[in-house]
Amino acid sequence: MTTLLEARYRTVLRLLPAYYGRAREEEMVETYLGDTDQETQDQSRPTLGEVASVAALAVRSRLATAGAPRPYVRLGSAVRLFALFGVLLQAASAVVGRVLELTWASTGGATRWEMFTASFTGHGPVTGVVTAVTWILPLLWTAGLFALLHDRRRLARLSALAAALPTLWPLLAPLVDTSFPPDPAYAVACALLAWLSALAVCAGYHRDAPPAALPGGAPGLLFLACCVVMGGSVVLLPAAADAVWAPTTGFVVGAVGWLLWRVRRRDEGTACGTVALAVLGLLILAARVAALYPWLDVPVPAAFLGGALGQTAALVLLVAALALVGRRGLLTR
Template sequence: MTATLLEQRYRAVLRLLPAYYRRAREEEMVETFLLRVGVAEDGAEDEDEARDLDLMRPSWREVGSVVTLAVRSRMGAAGAPSGYVTLGGAVRHFALFALLLQAAATVTEAALSLAWSSRSAYDRSLLLDVFTSDGGYGWARGVALWAAPPLWTAAYATLLRQRPRGARLFAVAAAVAASEPLVDEAHWSGTVTALTVATAVFGWLTVLAVCCGFHADAGPAWLPAVPPGLAFLGTCVLMGGSVVIRPEGVDSQWATGTAFAVAAAACLAARALAARTDRDRNDRDRNDRARTDRPRNDRPAAETTLALAALGLVVLTLRAGLLAVELDVDLPAGLLAGAVAQLAVTVLLVAALAAVGARDLRAAPRTG
């Protein structure tokens, strides 16, 4: 039987699915779709019906469901090959790391703002000026700025409580609040800086990772090595301490860069220790004339390392965007030197994480 144009169009939509899924389910999906639109198993009964079918197209709802399935099947769905399993795990880890970083950064910034506002009446007026300037727009801007800390924190906590739907809602609301500076700059100056765009993109990239990574077939959300609450508190203390130590010599991205640098260094140290332990174990096995070709499963380590490398690229973009602004302003040499040094360290850490992640990925067993 010759395929109708409707069937050909639906098969074209199904090409969005990965090859392994199409091999297993394409014919079944095509048959189900044609039956649902009223096509008998033996095709159209006459030429008029065939002509009517040729005029039909898959509905937007049908296309949307295929797109959703295409994303889920690439994010480590049941029966997916190892490459897609690793991709899904890396996306989920990136979502958690990004939520943690943004939650800690916004909470720390809010806490420091409140603490410093108590030093003098001038500092208090600066804090309140966010709400009182520009009339009603000022109130909206202030609410957006102060809504981000609880929203990012709620998204992080909700996701780790295994409630991805609630986490998506909180993350979307937080990303909307984080996009307020973008609207503010465009409204008042007509232009936006690269840093403002990168900050807004980071928020929506986090939303995308949460929505795509945590699907029905995904495993539970978890942070490697550290309890979630301790990770959040530790990150807040680290970020706040890095600013308090040098209150006059850091910029707005210093705390974020410091937190990433510490996390990346800890990850690389853990991977180096694990590699050394593996070598010692293999040496003992060789001395005992035991099997030395036992397969290693470094996929979880690769997922974590590659997710941190991706997060590092975002941090690097934010740091470079702010540095571009700072170079056009007359700032103290110490502040610029610290920003440049942090940029260089971030580049090295991202490169090291990518190399280690690629090595772990090659060592992991492959399936599919």
């Protein structure tokens, strides 16, 4: 006779994918019930820790590796590649943005340096601390990237989560500081990009996942190339540069390079990477549109408007091409 506790355990175990549940459900139920007195099973329920453990297992088994059904293997590979690409893009963007900002402040005399330091000291101690934290924490994307590539997964998770924290401030600041202008669409787009990347690192690189590896070249060279492309785009076209100009340029160049590199490769991992890039591109497109929209009714330099519209068009075409190529690659396997 099935007890109430056993029924509750089986309900929790429905979180697991079907292939895993068929193989392990009975064994897991026996293990959970083994330490519980038969007479008290109708008054007991799964503990919070057990439910959390099953939920974590459900994520790991869905983002699976070799040995699981192919759809789960593909999903796991795509999530892990999305995490790598997302962290790489944001790491390079954070480094380039701060290097260019410091270069601008330190090469224009005392006036520029005072303008730079005033953003930390000119609005009170609390705002100054928040500004300093939001300026420094995104640099942890780089720490997270190289920790992940050196298989330091715990450090990579903590670094990615900490690096994503500043994206919450634009959503919270208007609630506590009336002088902070709200821009919800852009703030939400940036937060989605950061937090989905961080959560993909946490979920995709579980204990059974293979070591992280950037396809296409040495990690240091790829990171340097991203920084050069992003920084060069700002230096060459400063009138067109806004907050998303550099990362969008980096993505466009990287996605075109990926499509060209993919011509010589037909493995399933490349198809999963193409799908991951399509998802990343969709998030960047949302940030690009959100950053551009408020300026459509305002007189702005033609270079800025033309650059932003050109990037938007390039992103639309690239996301569509990546989705089509990735889908075709998966269907042919």
